[in-house]
Amino acid sequence: MTKKRFFLMAACVMAAAGAMAQGNGQAGITEATQMVTSYFDPGTKLIYAIGAVVGLIGGVKVYGKFSSGDPDTSKTAASWFGACIFLIVAATILRSFFL
Structure with a gap:
């Protein structure tokens, strides 16, 4: 008898959780998209800075x-x-591809 009650209670909890999960999915997707795209501008600037440092190191090595x-x-x-x-090209292409 207690197993039946446990499984009935677990089924009710899962049904309630499933019902509460039904929401506005479009708002969540929009928020996630805005969060991801907000990282692209600082990321491209970071890649440009890394490219500048690599260029300076390369210039010193070539010299x-x-x-x-x-x-x-x-060579x-x-x-x-x-x-x-x-x-530089990878940062520019990634930025133009995703934004």
Whole structure:
């Protein structure tokens, strides 16, 4: 007898929880979208700042190789420059894709 009461009570609690969960889903989706899109502007600025730091580090490394007379200076410069361009383009594309 107590098992029947327990299962009946559990079924009633789950039905009540399901009924209370029925709400305005559109408002929740809109709020979540606004929260996610609010992070894109600071995120792109952070990626641009990281790109600037990577560019400065790359410039110092390329200058060091150039000063020492290393023959593969152009290869190193191209790889660091490519990394900076990738960061900038990736941030711009992500921002334009999601906003």
